[in-house]
Amino acid sequence: MTTHLGVMILFAACVSTVFAGLLRDQPKDELRLGARVFISLVFGAYALGWLMFGIFG
Amino acid sequence: MAETSSTVSSSVRDLPNAWLIAGLAWVLPGTGHFLLGLTRKAFILGGVLIFMMIVGLAFGGRLFPFQIAEPLVFLAALAQWAQLAPRLVAEMGGLGRGDVVSITYEYGNTFLIVAGLLNVLVVLDAFDRARGRRRA
Numbered sequence: 001m002t003t004h005l006g007v008m009i010l011f012a013a014c015v016s017t018v019f020a021g022l023l024r025d026q027p028k029d030e031l032r033l034g035a036r037v038f039i040s041l042v043f044g045a046y047a048l049g050w051l052m053f054g055i056f057g
Numbered sequence: 058m059a060e061t062s063s064t065v066s067s068s069v070r071d072l073p074n075a076w077l078i079a080g081l082a083w084v085l086p087g088t089g090h091f092l093l094g095l096t097r098k099a100f101i102l103g104g105v106l107i108f109m110m111i112v113g114l115a116f117g118g119r120l121f122p123f124q125i126a127e128p129l130v131f132l133a134a135l136a137q138w139a140q141l142a143p144r145l146v147a148e149m150g151g152l153g154r155g156d157v158v159s160i161t162y163e164y165g166n167t168f169l170i171v172a173g174l175l176n177v178l179v180v181l182d183a184f185d186r187a188r189g190r191r192r193a
Contacts, residue, residue, distance in 0.1 A: 007164050010112065011171075017105045018175045021098050022182050 012041035075187035082183040084141045086176045089183025102179050109172035110143045118165025119155025120148055133166065139173035139180075 020034030073092060082089025087103020090096075121134040137144055147153050153169070156162055185191045 002161055007116075007161070011164075011168065014105050014109050014112075014168075015171065015175070018102060018179070021101050021105075022178060025098075027097075 008045055009042060012038050016041060073187055075184050078187040079180050079184040082180040083139065086140055086179055089180065093183065093186050106140060106172050106176050106179070107143055109168050110140060110147065113165045113168030113172060114147055114152045116161035116165030116168060117156030117159035118153065118162065118169045120144065120153030133170050136170045136173040139176045
């Protein structure tokens with residue numbers, strides 16, 4: 001779990017769980033929002049990483 | 058109209074002390090929601106935040122001291138103190154010295170700081186729910 005991707009996924013899972021718990025009250029809604037935040041964080045960071053690699057790499 | 062006013066004042070009167078709820082939520086993550094009867098939410102929020110702190114410490118993160126001379130260190134300490142009990146327990150246990158040469162040192166710091174900042178949001182949410190601004 002010491003790879004960049006592994007730590008990022010763990011971090012995104014924790015943050016998305018907290019945001020889903022705070023912003024929604026029904027379990028189904030929490031799950032849906034948590035999944036959206038998690039996917040946004042992981043793929044957003046992945047896309048940004050490739051973008052920066054393209055520009056500065 | 059009179060009935061509406063009495064209903065509102067009754068519901069406000071029945072709410073627990075919001076400041077006490079916020080204070081306890083600051084001491085231990087999830088306690089505020091637990092006291093408001095949101096048991097499932099309390100265990101999820103508290104569990105995740107304490108897990109993040111444990112991961113941060115396991116990654117070799119540092120528990121920052123309050124140093125006014127170093128603004129970033131000061132802000133990091135402020136964020137970490139947003140979880141009072143876990144922070145105190147970790148410090149008393151001799152954890153969080155910070156392994157600077159560890160490859161996961163910065164990851165650890167990130168987990169520790171973000172766990173504290175997320176608990177600020179949890180405290181504010183518990184406060185709002187206790188004040189009746191959100192459905193508890």
